[in-house]
Amino acid sequence: MTDRALAVVRAGALTTVQDTGRPGHAHLGVPRSGALDPGAAAFVNRLVGNAGDAAVLETTLTGCAVRPRRAVTVAVGGAPCPVTVDGRPVAFGAPVRVAAGALLEAGRATAGVRSYLAFSGGIAVEPVLGSRSTDLLSGLGPPPLVDGAVLPLGRPVGGAVAGAVDGLAPWPAPPAELVLRIRFGPRADWFTPGALRTLTRGLHRASAAGNRIGLRLSGPPLERARGGELASEGMVLGAVQVPPDGLPVVFLADHPTTGGYPVVAVADERDLAAAAQTVPGTPVRFVAVR
Structure with a gap:
């Protein structure tokens, strides 16, 4: 041993x-x-x-x-x-x-x-x-x-260092409000104009049900403009998928690679580390960018 x-x-x-x-x-x-x-x-x-x-x-x-x-x-x-x-x-x-x-x-x-x-x-x-x-x-x-x-454990390859490391900074405190930059699509047309306004103007909060698969949100549900179900299609990191309860899920690193619920938007990958560090109850705001 x-x-x-x-x-x-x-x-x-x-x-x-x-x-x-x-x-x-x-x-x-x-x-x-x-x-x-x-x-x-x-x-x-x-x-x-x-x-x-x-x-x-x-x-x-x-x-x-x-x-x-x-x-x-x-x-x-x-x-x-x-x-x-x-x-x-x-x-x-x-x-x-x-x-x-x-x-x-x-x-x-x-x-x-x-x-x-x-x-x-x-x-x-x-x-x-x-x-x-x-x-x-x-x-x-x-x-x-x-x-x-x-x-x-592997064999050490270098010595320990102290202080700042090649421009890397220690982890910052989590924000009082998580802001996620998003681009709408690919299935934004599956939602009413009111739902898109709700996504960017409504008060959402991080749910305790989130995990490594996704950040789950509580708040006002997003209303669908059309019924039925999608054929399963590819999912990407940061996809904002909306299951039947209308409450968005922001996909994180262990997300499924395919899914059948519509994706209303995709969050900027640069914001996902903060999403992963967001404690339950934290307000979450989506900001649409071009």
């Missing part, structure tokens, strides 16, 4: 292994997957000397706790949370040396939703279609963490 590994002591609400994902396989029905906040994942990787595409842990709201079997450099970023080693507070957003057998814990997020833990050498689970990411929709990649699981 190798000592280049870490044991999961507390898995948290949902902790998964993520890297930059597996784009390019939609024709096989395989979503992109990957870290929902790629900037935060890249930042912690660089702090510990990893390449930007090394696999990290992505937590959801409640953090996680792990025990490395050998000394390792760790950085925690993304959604701010308390970080401790054997119960003693250590720095968030900076490299920390964790001794073999010590308990590293990332606590509950104090803002945002998803925190990221990078380990020198990266999480070295076997890649599937070129990625180590957990895909909740297709089931590809390693399963979500459970207590007692053991994850292998």
